Amino acid sequence: MKLYHYCLYSLAALCCSSALAVQVTGNVDVQSLDLGNSLTYTLTADANLNDDALDIRPLFKDFIIGNLQITHPSTTNTSWAIPLQPVSAGEITIPALKIADNESQPIEITVNDANSNQIATTDQSSQEQTEALQPVHLLESQISAESAYKDELLTYTVTMAKRADPENRPPVIPQTEGLKIIPVGDPVEDKEIFADHYQETLAYNYIVIPEKTGALTLPGATLASDNKQISDEHIIEIKSVPSSFHGTEKEWLPSAGITIEDRWEPQTSYTKTGQPLTRTITLTGINNVSEQLPDIPTPAIADVKVYRDSEKNEQQYQNGMLISKKTIKQVFVPEKNITFVIPEIRLNWWNTISDRPQIASLDERKFMASIIATNTKPVASSAATIKTSSNVEMWRSLLPKILFIAGGIIALLTPILAILWYYRKALRMRYERYQLWKTLKRCCLTNDPLLAYQALLVWASQRCAQPFTCLEQLPFYTQVKAELDELQMACFSVVTKEWNGRKLLRRLAHISIVKPKPTPKSPTDKFDKFIC
Template identity: 25%
Template sequence: MKTFITLLAIVLSNALFTSNALAASQISATIDKNPVVVNESFILKITIDDDVDTNALNTSALLQDFIVGRTSVSSQTSMVNFKTTRTTTWSTLLIGKKAGNFIIPALTVAGIKSQAINVQVLAENDPLANKQQDIFITTEVSAKEVYVQQQLTLVVKLHFAAELKRGSLTEPTLEGASITQIGKDKEEDTVINGQRYRVIERTYAISPKNSGEFILKSPIFSGEILVPSTRRNNMFSFSETKPVSVIGDEIPLLVRPIPETFQGTWLPSDLLAIHQNWQPDIAKFKVGEPITRTITLTAAGLSQEQLPILEITVPKGLKVYPDQAQLHTGMSSGHLVSQKVRNFAIVASKPGEYQLPEVSIPWWNTVTNRYQVATIAAQKITVLPNSELETATTVVSNNQNKDLAPAKTVIITQSSWLQWLFLALWLLTSLAWFISVKLAKPSQAKTPKNETPNNNAYLSLLAACKKNQGLAVLTLISPWINILQTKAGKKITATLDEALLEINSDEFQQEINYLQQCYYGKEQKDWQGDSLIKLIQVVNKQGLKESKATVLSLNPT
């Protein structure tokens, strides 16, 4: 019995082997459509009636005339009436590089060659191409000749008439260039030669960094579309997915170098303009009140990162507080337009007429190929007195004068013996009083050396800080410093800037700058005076250094 089973197994295995050996004799090659269109994919299928290694197909012979995409492999085994059938199929995505008639050469798998296939590749402008394309890409570039760092835009449109299952679009490539997508994708429907297409539009900003001749390679779309299935029955019809791939045209570019005669920061642009506005009206500029100067720089063909820093200078007597610049980028008539806006709060410390210097930005006009300068002309502004500020200063000054003891004039006449007598008696009385105080227990604490009693300006300044009243603080600093200057024998200052110079403290200056930013900046903030209180107390305790020029030495006569 065992011998019979063994013989039967041998016979069956030999039969199967013989059947497989005989089956591995057929190979077929087909393409899903013919003719095809340049830059549009089609599928080459190679099928062999055997289960062979998936790496048995070599497609390198196709690279001469076609772009070879991904290859998928599938195997199928079936048995009917004890007869086993096995097949292996390779599906390769091909894209024609150029228009013309080409031959897909015979390919060899497991020692068997497929038949060659003639394929016609149509140009995109061929009348027959419109009837063949279910999906294609168009590209449009803003300029084919640009300067180094000059922005150009590439608009890519993906057209598809079939239903997309999934897909992805790669970015364009250009050697030695920065490429950035602008905005979001746009979608619309259009009709071309009677066929409806869904269009996805994407825009890129491209900035070449090197000069020379280059090829801008368009994006490649790869995905799957739904197609009707060949498997049907009486009740149902199915859809299958088909891989597709399309590529846009390659675009030659000429990138010119920076002209040797150009001096300054390189700004190649189709149009560059700079302008300003004031808020409120510049005619109402008063001491101590902020006025905002807004400068706007607009450039076509430049990214917002390429726009220069906006700065202004002001003469002595004015202080400027710049805000953070605001950047904007958009499209206008197919061109990239970037804008930088910066606000400057300007505060005057005293009335008068001031000359603001011009603001100039050199740039290169890529339309006329000429050097140009965008300029805001120099401007004179008149600062008016501020009656409210003067009234506040006068009130503080009067309070300060009340606290100061009135000066007394002492007239010394010729000495007499009565004067000497009264002087001797006064000295004896003072000596007796001094001895009695020393012998008695002290009942009062010593007055600190640097304490300044009845200093209303100082106390008012501290009170304003505690109440977080920043504008009052700015008004009270100068009268407080005047008291310290008087004690040091110095000349009294008239403005806040001069008072800050007398204090000569970077930390104090920074705190005042922050205070002014809170009140005069574009975005006003709540100011807290705790930090400034500590700095004021330190300065008040240390005082100001005495001026050597005002110290007098009296010699007895």
């Protein structure tokens, strides 16, 4: 009897749960259509749901989606009308779509290749039928500039519809004589209006470096799955080394920014004979590959042994810029009691932003080496024995205390080190931001408007985590408009005007940077981006 009641209760609970679940029905206005035509897929739920309750992402693979219409016929129903255009012929399944806690049933449709059963009567009609079979547009490309100097880095972006290649293979970039093409970073996925339809895209980024002057043609990229799909070609005018460049043609280095810094260990101008001095030189280039950064020669100094300890190259693509670093370690070991000088370092480079020559340098530095005096006075053996035994007794009594203190120090340092390790990225970003601020401050204090202009854009880009190419894009532009206008006048005005960087520096020290937040759209506007 108990088993009977238990079965009745289970059956009643099952019926109630099935009754509470949202019921979804789907239908299409046509079961068979020709390739290139559209159908309307209608889904109806017996509940008043939000407009975003339907997930249409499974449709992106086989269909181009038009402008979705959402209606609420009654307080207990929600309906979605979705225009669909198949991208290929054959038997195609409209997949199950999830709505709330239920999903629709798959629907089979037939897509006919209308052009396969027709006989071409003229060459013109055959060409029209062939064009009708091809997708309208699946690939496009963009170059950062149509004119550049020899060895100047350009950014080349190829965007393709994700459905163009089911295996997500990268586009084919033809090799061009005189142009060095290097892929950088991972492809960027997005959902955007592409080829007049809302669809998923993949953007591939490349670095293009011209290796000779003249007019160079960059052919269009093609799809790995269809070499008939080709993007536009680009003609780039490559300029030679300008006569106003200070260095030789072998030293030619175009860049958006070159900085050189060094660090000494130990940080003192006095050393001992035979004690090594380690110098770490860091050379940073913006929009340069590591191979373009010049080598720093090892100086030859009399009575000082000099050798190179190590060299490290790094590069990172971020915010549309390629940042390369070369780190060199040099070791100086004085062999006599002398005073010696480390010579200065000067690097000539061409600023591609201000279009003028500049010099990155490290000043010379002087050091004094001295000999360590040794005590050669004889000591009685008995006194030495007594002193040794007393030292042993002292260390025996101190050893437990030392171990206890060392254990306490380790216990205190462990959580501090763990916290520093956890926040290492934030600390590194703060350090980089501080270094960029020091560079901007130095440029302002020396009243160099062009260097300050460049340093301000680089600092603001790192501070706000987005690239800026002009002062008007800065989020704090309105707060320091007068000072920034003076900076632009000093940089780009025909009339030479003296510029005071301290005024801008004082204003920048008191600004408040607020990152703009995107305004969220209301649920009713979620599918307004779809286009038939």
